Structures are given as structure tokens and as C-alpha cells.
Amino acid sequence: SGNYYHQGEIRKKELEQSCFLLGIPASDITVIDHRDLPDNPAVEWDTQLLAAFVLKHIETNSINLVVTFDAGGVSGHANHISLYTALRYKSCCFEIFTLFPCVGCRVLVLESVNLFRKYTSVLDVLLSCLLPRDALFVLTEEETEQARKAMRCHHSQLLWFRHIYMRFSRYMMINSLRLL
Numbered sequence: 001s002g003n004y005y006h007q008g009e010i011r012k013k014e015l016e017q018s019c020f021l022l023g024i025p026a027s028d029i030t031v032i033d034h035r036d037l038p039d040n041p042a043v044e045w046d047t048q049l050l051a052a053f054v055l056k057h058i059e060t061n062s063i064n065l066v067v068t069f070d071a072g073g074v075s076g077h078a079n080h081i082s083l084y085t086a087l088r089y090k091s092c093c094f095e096i097f098t099l100f101p102c103v104g105c106r107v108l109v110l111e112s113v114n115l116f117r118k119y120t121s122v123l124d125v126l127l128s129c130l131l132p133r134d135a136l137f138v139l140t141e142e143e144t145e146q147a148r149k150a151m152r153c154h155h156s157q158l159l160w161f162r163h164i165y166m167r168f169s170r171y172m173m174i175n176s177l178r179l180l
Helices: 008-021 047-060 078-087 121-130 141-152 160-168
Strands: 065-069 106-110 135-138 174-179
Touching: 008 141, 047 078, 065 078, 078 106, 121 135, 121 174, 141 160
Parallel strands: 065 106
Antiparallel strands: 106 174, 135 174
16 A cells, blocks of 8 residues: 555555546556555565465456566565566466466566666667567657656655656656566
8 A cells, every 4th residue: 555654545545646647547446455565665575465466456357468567676676576576476376477368468567777777768769769678668748747747646755866767767758668
């Protein structure tokens, strides 16, 4: 629920506001508040538990595409990396990734780039076009401003470095992804 700083309820409302600006109705938002999945940038979540939540959500909602982080989690955030790990989870009973085609779902992972590329903004578009990837999204100026407005809804997380991120990060306008 985003309760790392004991702001879970505030962050849920901010998420709803952000999604509203992006055209996502509140009825399509699911917040998982589970004691074994704490919001903490240093805590790796339980892979098996998270994989079960993800698979159930995909099946229940007939989801055909999941977009998630790669093994670097974009910023090294342990919770982000846990999502990638859960999507690649294997156990003696099943391998979650191999179940996706059975439920008609594909997975794209967002490419983590080095710090220099991360903050080169639109200048990274040429390199992003030249490097291998399965999908590349380059936002228009209007779409980038819409993304910034959506991020501004997250008041509780707008620390000084996030303002720099919104202004200079390539992720605000360029996203390269690969199929899992």
C-alpha cells in the first residue's frame, strides 16, 4: 500500500488521482496490502507469495500484457526487483513464466539503463533506437507533460531528486522494453 513512511492511505489516494489523469478508472486499480510484502526499498519480497498474487490477478482479470521492471529494477529498488523475480519464479510445481502463454499473457520488462543514460532525457533516443529491444516507446511532448502531471499527484513522494527525475530522466519520455 506504499506505507514505508506510514503514508499508505495518502499514497493510495495519490495513486487513484494519478491513474485518473491517465484515464485509468479506480475500479481497475488493485492495491495489495499484505504484511509479507512491505513497502521498503531494501526488502526483497517473498517470491512465491508474490508470484501467486500476480498469477491470480492475471487470471481473474483476463490480463493479456504485463509491463514490469527488469532485474535491475530501474533504480535498484528491492521491491521493483522482486516483481521481476516473481515473474520468473520457478518451483517444483510450476514456472510462472511458462504459465503466461496458457493464460494468453505476454510480459514486457522495462530496461534499466546506467545513470548517465538515465538522465540524458531526449538525447537518449538515438542510442535507444540503435540498441536491441522488443518495444520502444517515445512520448510526444503532450504525453510527457501528462506523465509529469500524473507524477505530481504523488505529493508524498515528490522529494527534491524526483523533481530532477521528472525534468531530465529518459524514462519520462523514452522507454525501451524486451519480452520476458
